Amino acid sequence: MITAKEIYLSYDKNRFIIKKGSFHIRDKEFIFIGGNSGSGKSTLIKSLYGDIGLKHGELFVDGVNMKNISAANLRKIRRDIGIIFQDYKLINDLTIEENIMLPLKINGYSNEISKKQALNLLSHVKLSHRKGYRPNELSGGEQQRVAVARALAHNPKIIIADEPTGNLDDFSAEVVWNLLKGANEQLGITVVVVTHRVPKNFGIRFRQLSIDDGIIYEVS
């Protein structure tokens, strides 16, 4: 599903954030990427959805080489990925229902199907009663639940999550983990999560990678 061969990532010429990183993530795997603050976790997952380009090496996501990828191919790849950001990245001009409908509409689903799916997911994240609300009218935990619902809406092949529970209360964090576990176990979606702390008694099989000073290690 995802293969990195000696990749180098950087924001400027002089300092590499990720150095000679190699790893392989199989289809339907649940992967945690750990490491200290500033170790390059977020940079690594940004490269998975093409927000940062490779300096050297090769990175294949769902069989597509991300190096010098064309704009059209990048759009195609991104339509198969659900992204969950630490700062939620919901669109405040849209209601939470419309936010969840967004990836479906981008993928060409009709308004009717998108709406039905959004309502279904809103009930899963226990926010049906707030479907007409704007994101800025919700708490942080509620916003992240909407972001998870949005990432799941179009049944993507891969979900990439950057510290999805970093700012959440225990209840919201549990809802988010349960949704991600369900996506992996029941829907067979490959899940890649960046986190400081792997939750205890996670309950499903997972693999863990760690980054230290730009070097990627396999932990378990």
Next chain:
Amino acid sequence: MKSLKSIFSFVIPLTAMLITFAIFLFTTKVVDDYKLKISNDYSIVVVANTPLVKDNINELSGIKVQKIVTLEKNKIINNIKDKLSDKSVELLKQRLPYFYKIHLEQYPTSSQLKNAKNELLEIKNIKKVEIFSKNHNQIFLLLLIIQKIIAVVFAIILIYAVIIIAKQIKIWFYEHHEAITIMQFHGASILYSASSVIKHAVFGALISFGIVAALIVLLNNNLELVFPPELQSVVGIKLLVKEELVKIFLLSLFISISTIFGVLFKHKMKNA
């Protein structure tokens, strides 16, 4: 509320531009009508040593020749023959050159008249050409000047309108930068990400057209209030409402859509 504000930011420059365009179309129509009206009364008089081959003169200074009328020699001689002997009349008939009146399809400008005169004098057997340049119509010249001024004003307002619309779209991009980025993270194209501003531009174009169309219809129904009957009898003010509305509608859509696609293209190139 935000959408309304965005739509009106397109409406104001577009309406100003369309009103100027409507005035430009109107003055062009007035000038053309007036040109046609006075061209029927105008002709160039040519004096030739031998009969003119009319088929050789089809165009003068780029204007098509409508007809060439031969002025009968007898008419000229009849006016003076009472004072002359028969012998003198016969001699006069032999010596008198050939006179022609050349009617053009359009009323020429002063420079076109000079060119026409030169072109005629290049023909060997033409002895003299009278273009009556001193009588060249002053109202026509005034109308031409007004038409040119309005064309320049229209061009300036068109440029300003395009700049203002382009700026509005750039502001929209700035305000919606985060939303656009989020959409692009989900695989949206730039067209999809900017679909709301495209909708606003199209709505703006339709509203501007509606405002200008209403003004034109209102003006057309109340022409006598704006233009006194005396003026109308001189220059013949008429509006071709349907034709003008079609042109205004097309211009309105063209300017708003081409501007937005221009900005989108620039944005795409910048972020490629």
